[in-house]
């Protein structure tokens with residue numbers, strides 16, 4: 278179950294951060310914060326010559342964080358060194374100079390951060406994390422004006438997003454229908470045909486607020502427009518012409534919020550130890566699926582699986598070894614399950630499976646295969662190799678049973694499997 282569908286890159290994305298700065302204490306603090314909080318590799322240079330040498334030595338750079346005062350290069354030489362290589366560049370400096378800041382931002386420098394101000398280190402860590410994650414997020418820009426579209430797309434690309442453009446509402450809806458990785462939509466109001474507010478309303482029928490953040494955009498001085506956008510389902514509004522920094526702040530804030538919702542949803546629906554869906558999520562899914570399958574007269578099997586003598590593993594090898602065994606069984610279950618099956622940790626050492634469209638001998642083979650797969654596992658734990666077996670109770674629903682009956686019957690058969698000697702499947706009787 279993936280709540281957020283990020284872009285899965287075909288090859289690993291570059292991760293290395295180059296930190297160019299001559300103040301040792303500051304470098305240490307920034308490098309440590311990025312390495313520890315974000316787990317990204319950081320390399321440090323204190324001169325432009327050192328930076329060039331590092332750039333030549335590795336080819337997996339993701340970002341340069343650079344000061345402007347270096348012994349062997351002036352400000353423009355410093356930023357050129359990174360921008361010319363197409364490297365995302367953030368200036369971190371102790372010099373506040375409005376003209377300089379403007380000049381840097383007009384070029385492709387992502388941000389101009391003042392160091393030694395309260396919160397600047399936290400801001401840098403947040404910024405690096407945001408830029409790192411943006412690379413797995415798609416944004417949709419909808420505007421009939423090619424120039425406005427290109428402008429917004431170029432800004433989004435500077436911040437690392439993958440951008441898809443649409444010149445009208447219908448095209449935007451088609452993009453959304455086929456691309457589940459779109460997490461952000463910038464929607465202009467003034468478009469021929471479908472206007473932005475209407476597009477937002479229709480977009481919400483396809484994607485809820487926890488899936489895609491919508492930012493309405495308009496240059497019109499219409500006092501009601503912001504409220505109309507928000508009431509139609511937009512998360513935010515941006516008035517044209519916008520500054521680059523306001524654009525970045527609003528986009529980042531909305532994407533941050535979406536990720537936070539995703540994290541909360543994950544915490545509520547996933548089991549922390551194994552990463553499998555939890556009991557609540559499983560039952561919610563089953564409550565929808567069981568009647569659907571009954572109406573469609575399709576078969577559906579419910580199984581409850583319990584690790585045998587699990588208490589002995591905990592008592593004999595330690596609780597941590599028990600946790601390893603739970604994770605190993607969860608992994609075996611996930612690998613055995615077909616894409617259409619639904620697996621969950623039901624609680625303790627008990628797991629649950631819903632298996633549609635499989636009956637008779639094929640169903641028996643499926644569960645006996647699973648039982649054997651687990652029996653053959655050798656679980657590596659800090660206390661040594663541990664073997665586990667499982668007992669499985671299966672109820673195949675052909676007779677239109679309610680969910681609670683399916684569960685009760687699978688549970689009864691699990692009890693029979695335990696009573697019959699464990700390490701077995703009971704699917705009848």
Ligand SMILES: Nc1nc2c(ncn2[C@@H]2O[C@H](COP(=O)(O)OP(=O)(O)OP(=O)(O)O)[C@@H](O)[C@H]2O)c(=O)[nH]1
Nearest residue numbers: 583584585586587588589591596597599600625626
């Ligand atoms: N390590 C670990 N142990 C857990 C966890 N959740 C439950 N347990 C343990 O699972 C054990 C379950 O033991 P019992 O219900 O007696 O069953 P059993 O030993 O598996 O015996 P049978 O089911 O009869 O084969 C208890 O010792 C719990 O403390 C967990 O997340 N991690």
